[in-house]
Amino acid sequence: MKKKSRKRKEKIRAKKAALNVPQHDDKHELKISAIEEGTVIDHIPTDAIFKVAEILSLDRHTGVVSIATNLQSKRIGKKGIIKVGGKSLTQEEVNKIAVVAPDATVNLIKNFNVKEKIKVKAPDVVDNVIKCSNPVCITNNEQINTKFYVVKKDPLKVKCHYCERIMSKEDIEIV
Numbered sequence: 001m002k003k004k005s006r007k008r009k010e011k012i013r014a015k016k017a018a019l020n021v022p023q024h025d026d027k028h029e030l031k032i033s034a035i036e037e038g039t040v041i042d043h044i045p046t047d048a049i050f051k052v053a054e055i056l057s058l059d060r061h062t063g064v065v066s067i068a069t070n071l072q073s074k075r076i077g078k079k080g081i082i083k084v085g086g087k088s089l090t091q092e093e094v095n096k097i098a099v100v101a102p103d104a105t106v107n108l109i110k111n112f113n114v115k116e117k118i119k120v121k122a123p124d125v126v127d128n129v130i131k132c133s134n135p136v137c138i139t140n141n142e143q144i145n146t147k148f149y150v151v152k153k154d155p156l157k158v159k160c161h162y163c164e165r166i167m168s169k170e171d172i173e174i175v
C-alpha cells in the first residue's frame, strides 16, 4: 500500500516537471536562425542554390552557414535562401551570383539588422566567372581569364570574347 502511494507521488511530480519545460513553437524552430553578422542571400532560384554555395566556397567556410530551399516566394515561385555568418561578399562574388541567380538580393547583416541590401545585376561584361564550353577556346588551353559579353540578360545569354561562342543559361558553368 505504502509503495503504491509513493509511485503516485512520483507520477505527479513528473507531470509538474513536464509543465515547467518551456513550450517550443514548432513553426519557430523550423525557421533558420538569424545571424548577427554576415550575409544573407535571398530569392535564389532553387536550381541555383548549390551553385551559389559553390561560388562562395561554403564547403570550406568555418562560420555558421544555413541553406534553405523550396521556400515559397511571391516573386519567383519557389526560392532558396543562404545565410553566411561572418562573411561579406566581394564584388566578384556578387557578379558570379548574378549570373546564376539574377533575382537574388544580397543583404549585409550587422547586429542582426540589414545594414545594406544589394540587388544583384548581371554585368555587361563577365570577367573570370564563366567557363567557356568550347574545348578549343584559348581560355581552356592557356592561362587566360575568361571574358564574356552579356548579349541578353533574361534569360541569360553570353558570348565569349575569344572564340565568340554563344552560351545560354543551361550551358553556363562557373570557373
Ligand SMILES: [Zn+2]
Pocket (backbone or CB within 6 Å): 132, 133, 134, 137, 138, 139, 160, 161, 162, 163, 164, 165
Ligand atoms: Zn571561348
